[in-house]
Each structure stands twice: as structure tokens, then as C-alpha cells.
Amino acid sequence: MAPENGLNLRFHVTIDDRDSLGNWTKCEGLTVEWEIHEFKEGGVNDFIHRLPGRRKYQNIKLTRPLDSSSKDVAAWLSALEGPQAGHTAEIKVLDGSGVTVAAWDLADIFPTRWSGPTLDVNGKEIAFETLELAHNGFKLAS
DSSP states (O other), X not given: OOOOTTTTOXXXXXXXXXXXXXXXXXXXXXXXXXXXXXXXXXXXXXXXXXXXXXXXXXXEEEEEEOOTTHHHHHHHHHHSSSOOSOEEEEXXXXXXXXXXXXXXXXEEEEEEEEEOOOOOTTOOSOOEEEEEEEOSOEEEOO
């Protein structure tokens, strides 16, 4: 029996086609929206012109339990001389057997936030890390 689509998905992130940031279990923010400009025409009271404006991209928020790839994120962040655009990223959606289901290329990415886990030896929670990336657009990767 074949596995159902959408089950056991994970997300692999690569920066600049060389630096792997490993697999992630949650990816939020693959969103684009357009500003809408409304213009009320004088003398026409029952109609408003609605025209598209600029595109806006939401930050990408990646989350996962700490694992051996967490050191790669720390190394990438420490190698940056401050947040700067110009980097590219690829986010691949992998199924349970590691086959790519979909992928997106992100332009001009830079980190806006990284947060590590709350460390508590008495706690019974999983230690998660979160990486947030700003970008200037995405497209479906080939």
C-alpha cells in the first residue's frame, strides 16, 4: 500500500546551493499578497475601482526539534557579517521516502530571527529551534 500524500512530510533547506540547513518539520509563510488601491470615481456612487499595488512577502518561519543539523544553522548565522540580502535559499518538500514533492527558490534571503529552546532538565518538552527568513520573492523551483 502506497503512503498517503501529505503524510510524513519534511522540509529541506539549502542556502546558496551549498550550505544545507537540514530538514525542518514546520514551514510557515510561503505567502504573497498584493496591496489593493481603491479609487472612488466622482459621480459614480455604486462602483469603486480596485487596482493591484505592490507585492508583499511574508517571512518564512522554519521550526524543528534540535538535531545534528542545528550546528549548521549556528555556523551559517555566525559566518554572516550581519543580516544582508543577496543570498538565495531553496525549500524542498520531501515525502516520507525522501522524494521531492515540491520546491521553492527564495530570492535575497536574510535571517531576521533565530530562537533556540528553553533548556530545562526537569521539563518534558521537546527542544525546538526556530529560524525566520525574510526574502524578496519566491517561485516554483524547476
